[in-house]
Amino acid sequence: MSNTLQAVRGMNDILPDEAEAWEEFESLVRGWLRSYGYRPIRTPVVEPTPLFKRAIGEVTDIVEKEMYSFTDALNGEDLTLRPEGTASCVRAVLQHNMLYQAPQRLYYLGQMFRHERPQKGRYRQFHQVGVEALGFAGPDIDVEHILMCQRLWDDLGLEGVRLEINSLGSSEERASHRAELIAYFEKHEALLDADAKRRLHTNPLRILDSKNPDMQDLAEKAPRLSDHLGEASLKHFEGVQNLLKDAGVPYRVNPRLVRGLDYYNLTVFEWITDKLGAQGTICAGGRYDGLIGQLGGKPAPAAGFAMGVERLLALWREHQTGDMGWAPDVYLAYMGDAAQRMAFGVAEELRSGGLSVLLHCGGGSFKAQMKKADASGAPLAVIIGEDEVAKNSVMLKPLRRELGQRAVERGALVEEISEYLFEADD
Ligand code: ATP
Ligand code: MG
Numbered sequence: 001m002s003n004t005l006q007a008v009r010g011m012n013d014i015l016p017d018e019a020e021a022w023e024e025f026e027s028l029v030r031g032w033l034r035s036y037g038y039r040p041i042r043t044p045v046v047e048p049t050p051l052f053k054r055a056i057g058e059v060t061d062i063v064e065k066e067m068y069s070f071t072d073a074l075n076g077e078d079l080t081l082r083p084e085g086t087a088s089c090v091r092a093v094l095q096h097n098m099l100y101q102a103p104q105r106l107y108y109l110g111q112m113f114r115h116e117r118p119q120k121g122r123y124r125q126f127h128q129v130g131v132e133a134l135g136f137a138g139p140d141i142d143v144e145h146i147l148m149c150q151r152l153w154d155d156l157g158l159e160g161v162r163l164e165i166n167s168l169g170s171s172e173e174r175a176s177h178r179a180e181l182i183a184y185f186e187k188h189e190a191l192l193d194a195d196a197k198r199r200l201h202t203n204p205l206r207i208l209d210s211k212n213p214d215m216q217d218l219a220e221k222a223p224r225l226s227d228h229l230g231e232a233s234l235k236h237f238e239g240v241q242n243l244l245k246d247a248g249v250p251y252r253v254n255p256r257l258v259r260g261l262d263y264y265n266l267t268v269f270e271w272i273t274d275k276l277g278a279q280g281t282i283c284a285g286g287r288y289d290g291l292i293g294q295l296g297g298k299p300a301p302a303a304g305f306a307m308g309v310e311r312l313l314a315l316w317r318e319h320q321t322g323d324m325g326w327a328p329d330v331y332l333a334y335m336g337d338a339a340q341r342m343a344f345g346v347a348e349e350l351r352s353g354g355l356s357v358l359l360h361c362g363g364g365s366f367k368a369q370m371k372k373a374d375a376s377g378a379p380l381a382v383i384i385g386e387d388e389v390a391k392n393s394v395m396l397k398p399l400r401r402e403l404g405q406r407a408v409e410r411g412a413l414v415e416e417i418s419e420y421l422f423e424a425d426d
Pocket of ligand 1: 084114116121122123124125126127128259279281282283284285306307308309310311
């Protein structure tokens with residue numbers, strides 16, 4: 001057995017083949033976000049622990065058992081690796097007075113940390129793309145968020161992602177439902193699993209969300225929050241549904257959709273696929289009108305969503321065909337000291353001309369170099385030997401087509417290569 005060190009369990013290295021797909025995804029996502037007028041914000045990965053306790057809620061799974069919290073050994077501060085992005089985003093907006101001028105449409109993209117049991121689609125370090133719209137009260141922004149998601153699935157070519165929505169009403173409405181819910185579950189206490197018993201008096205709403213098959217019947221028949229919604233909540237929910245219908249986005253109202261974070265109210269939604277097994281929720285979000293006030297700001301409405309990048313990419317890659325690996329435009333081989341000096345110059349000229357070049361390093365025979373050129377996936381090799389140095393020209397050799405090599409004058413090389421690549425693309 002070797003004793004080389006391994007990454008922390010549940011935290012993944014993303015190796016080049018995959019990392020290239022990530023970069024492609026990220027650039028697509030940034031373009032998509034810009035097209036809706038959302039602007040980037042970057043916050044620290046570490047925050048004061050009380051931020052998450054206050055924002056997410058003390059009796060949520062995340063705060064109770066999933067946070068990487070530690071005491072700063074140097075100054076005794078309680079710190080936590082962020083488990084989600086909304087709390088940090090709101091903190092930053094308040095700290096920098098960003099709501100003073102105008103409402104804000106923001107997005108972030110980055111690592112999150114949760115101490116969960118690692119499995120497919122569930123990791124201890126994972127990534128989210130998150131969107132927050134702060135200072136907007138109406139159902140219009142809720143629907144903007146849902147339509148944005150739909151467009152991204154379309155742009156990525158994802159199929160079979162379905163939308164579930166629900167309304168969590170106001171805190172008063174949830175309190176009145178909660179009382180009825182506790183009474184109902186108490187009456188059936190013998191049927192509750194350990195998790196549900198633990199949550200009965202702290203967070204009974206979460207019991208509705210139980211994944212335990214033995215609990216499904218009980219949860220299905222439980223009193224519904226929708227029966228406790230007042231006029232304002234119903235009107236907001238109706239507004240959301242009307243706009244969704246106008247836009248032709250299919251959805252299902254799932255009365256048991258509750259979300260795991262305490263800050264949500266009114267609209268909540270999830271996008272779900274059947275193709276990823278148990279970890280099928282690729283995106284989740286909703287309205288959190290109370291959070292800004294809860295974190296010490298002047299109360300203002302807000303809504304947002306976050307998607308799991310690992311899950312999305314797993315789904316995206318299922319749809320992709322062909323080789324995703326990166327290949328340079330040109331592999332540059334050379335032989336001899338003078339040729340090496342010329343090769344460095346030629347490589348930079350090609351790059352200035354917008355081409356990607358893998359410059360051979362490490363010496364070796366021409367034959368060995370051509371093997372590497374072949375393996376690189378480049379469509380073209382540029383070869384420089386003594387003769388070429390003398391004539392200030394190079395040999396251009398197509399690697400993927402049955403065409404012979406030919407001499408090209410150094411000054412004409414960028415144009416020749418660009419033309420070749422353009423034609424080969426057809
Ligand atoms: P789940 O029910 O799967 O635990 P959640 O409700 O805890 O999800 P959110 O906090 O709403 O998730 O995060 C939004 C999205 O981030 C999820 O829909 C999922 O795609 C992704 N996500 C959450 N936790 C993880 C994780 N541990 N590993 C990978 N992706 C995750
Ligand atoms: Mg979770």
